[in-house]
Amino acid sequence: MKVQETQTRAKKGITRVIFSRIGIIAALLIVQILILVGSVYYLREFLPLIYGLIIVIEAFAIVHLINSPGNPAFKMTWVLLILVFPVVGVLFYLFTKMQPGTYRISNRLAVIHLETRKYLSQDTEAVGEMWENKPANTLLAHYLYKQVGYPTYKNTEVKYFPNGETKFEEMKIRLREAKKFIFLEYFIITEGLMWDTILDILKKKVAEGVEVRVLYDGMGTLTTLPWHYNRELEACGIKCHVVGKLTPFLSSIQNNRDHRKILVIDGKYGFTGGINLADEYINHINRFGYWKDTAAMFTGEAVNSFTTMFLEMWELTSGVEEKYDKYLLPRQKGWQRSSGYVIPYGDTPFDNENVGEEVYFHIINHAKKYVHIMTPYLILDNEMITTLTRASKSGIEVIIMMPHVPDKWYAYAVAKTYYKELITAGVQIYEFNPGFVHAKIFVSDDDTATVGTVNLDYRGLYLHFECGAFIYDHPEVLRIEDDFQDTLKRCHKVSLIEVDKRNVFRILVGKVLRLLAPLM
Numbered sequence: 001m002k003v004q005e006t007q008t009r010a011k012k013g014i015t016r017v018i019f020s021r022i023g024i025i026a027a028l029l030i031v032q033i034l035i036l037v038g039s040v041y042y043l044r045e046f047l048p049l050i051y052g053l054i055i056v057i058e059a060f061a062i063v064h065l066i067n068s069p070g071n072p073a074f075k076m077t078w079v080l081l082i083l084v085f086p087v088v089g090v091l092f093y094l095f096t097k098m099q100p101g102t103y104r105i106s107n108r109l110a111v112i113h114l115e116t117r118k119y120l121s122q123d124t125e126a127v128g129e130m131w132e133n134k135p136a137n138t139l140l141a142h143y144l145y146k147q148v149g150y151p152t153y154k155n156t157e158v159k160y161f162p163n164g165e166t167k168f169e170e171m172k173i174r175l176r177e178a179k180k181f182i183f184l185e186y187f188i189i190t191e192g193l194m195w196d197t198i199l200d201i202l203k204k205k206v207a208e209g210v211e212v213r214v215l216y217d218g219m220g221t222l223t224t225l226p227w228h229y230n231r232e233l234e235a236c237g238i239k240c241h242v243v244g245k246l247t248p249f250l251s252s253i254q255n256n257r258d259h260r261k262i263l264v265i266d267g268k269y270g271f272t273g274g275i276n277l278a279d280e281y282i283n284h285i286n287r288f289g290y291w292k293d294t295a296a297m298f299t300g301e302a303v304n305s306f307t308t309m310f311l312e313m314w315e316l317t318s319g320v321e322e323k324y325d326k327y328l329l330p331r332q333k334g335w336q337r338s339s340g341y342v343i344p345y346g347d348t349p350f351d352n353e354n355v356g357e358e359v360y361f362h363i364i365n366h367a368k369k370y371v372h373i374m375t376p377y378l379i380l381d382n383e384m385i386t387t388l389t390r391a392s393k394s395g396i397e398v399i400i401m402m403p404h405v406p407d408k409w410y411a412y413a414v415a416k417t418y419y420k421e422l423i424t425a426g427v428q429i430y431e432f433n434p435g436f437v438h439a440k441i442f443v444s445d446d447d448t449a450t451v452g453t454v455n456l457d458y459r460g461l462y463l464h465f466e467c468g469a470f471i472y473d474h475p476e477v478l479r480i481e482d483d484f485q486d487t488l489k490r491c492h493k494v495s496l497i498e499v500d501k502r503n504v505f506r507i508l509v510g511k512v513l514r515l516l517a518p519l520m
Helices: 002-018 021-046 048-067 072-084 088-097 100-119 124-133 135-148 164-177 193-207 229-235 303-318 355-365 382-393 409-424 458-463 476-488 496-500 504-515
Strands: 156-161 181-186 211-217 239-243 262-265 269-273 290-292 295-300 341-347 370-374 397-403 428-432 435-437 441-444 448-452 466-472 491-493
Touching: 048 072, 048 088, 072 088, 072 458, 100 303, 124 135, 135 341, 135 355, 135 466, 156 164, 156 476, 164 193, 164 262, 164 269, 164 295, 181 303, 193 211, 211 229, 211 303, 229 239, 239 303, 262 303, 269 303, 269 448, 269 466, 295 303, 295 466, 303 341, 341 355, 355 382, 355 441, 355 448, 355 458, 355 466, 370 476, 382 397, 382 409, 397 409, 397 435, 397 476, 409 428, 409 496, 409 504, 428 435, 441 476, 448 476, 466 476
Parallel strands: 181 211, 211 239, 290 435, 370 397, 397 428
Antiparallel strands: 156 295, 181 262, 262 269, 269 295, 341 466, 370 441, 428 491, 441 448, 448 466
16 A cells, blocks of 8 residues: 555656646757757758768867867867767757857846946055055956956955854844845745745835845756746845746756855845855755855945946846946945955856956965865866866865765766876865865965855856955954864865775766766
8 A cells, every 4th residue: 555655656746747847848958959869860861961061060160169269178078079979969069159149148248247347446555555465466356357347345344154054144134234225146046944034034125115136047946946936026026037047948048057146235245155045055954964055244345346246147137227336335435444355256157257267276376385175066177187286286285175975966976086186196185074065165375265156167167157255364264264174173084095995887977977077
């Protein structure tokens, strides 16, 4: 009887998935892929001249790939797909590169960002002071402002949160204090204690006349929110847009997801970090053991950059021109007590600048004593491998903290393929025994750190909308390092013996998946 009940429940579960919006969209996408693949074989059998023309195009595509600018790893993966899957591979490549929607978003975002640069001016006094303190960081400040428009700030306080629980408590306090506006931009929102509590506060604030806007990613919330959840929020008086909403048509736009986590309150407080709005992030539920994550709150002038990032994404999604100066606070006259330097930065997949990776490179390359890293994923290109191993071989202590309980088995399998090369070069790898590390932090030499959303994988470094904040000479950097050391006590150090004892099948799977890592 129990067996029959189990089978019945399983059948109902399968039926529910098949006929859900996810199942229907997946089925339609599969049908389109099958049509594309089937058309190739139809051409080969019945229209050989056209098929031969596509083969010629394939050769040109490979030549174009090899000679085009960009990361060599992406080129290698595409060449591999084109050669292993003739015709089908080149059609997919042309499909992803020639979509008008992608070009339209890229051009629109470039115009928006150009228009907003006038609101984020560089403070030459702050940069000049940094030059006297640490010239190398002035070079980073110059890059972030000249290339992508993010200035350096002096009059900004920082509060670091070592877990989601402490950030959640601070969020509730600051949200309840809101008088003018609340902006939220998150990759994942899931109904539960955390989001329901925040939503109750937002509804009360709307009733008080506070302007509330919410952005969330269509892919990140695909399985966590109802299809038209934005309409539910709008019915409550909350303005809402979905970034990259999934459609039942083949498109590469969903490949560029809004992975940012930004909360701005009245232009006074700005939050970022790895923590999404879901119960696992505050350890209210257990998904992969203890969820280790981090975030930071910024108070002062640097919040203007986070406000601008949000409004740019809102304008891109809504298509309506924004009034930025309405939400930005004027710079303070004179200096407050010394509180270090903060440079919030955003990263997009459309500006030909790998901002998150450049910040990481800068921290590694200019470390004098140590670089300590927390990351949930480790899928590296050759440049990052070279940078990490060179620092370690130069006598810098390089420690990478990874989860022991992964959320994605395939990403974990690929990460393991880098362990031996890194450990052999002297890089120390630790795994967090109690569960999953979702934090994305770099901290160095007790004076430099970055907290943000950028994972050490191809998606985080190249394909997603991301954000973070570079922090220098601020007392809170020591708290970030203290948290790293406290967390390290609950980790175990991965040895070469442990790496060599891995299951042969898992090693093989990891190596095969690594070939496709840039597209994962």
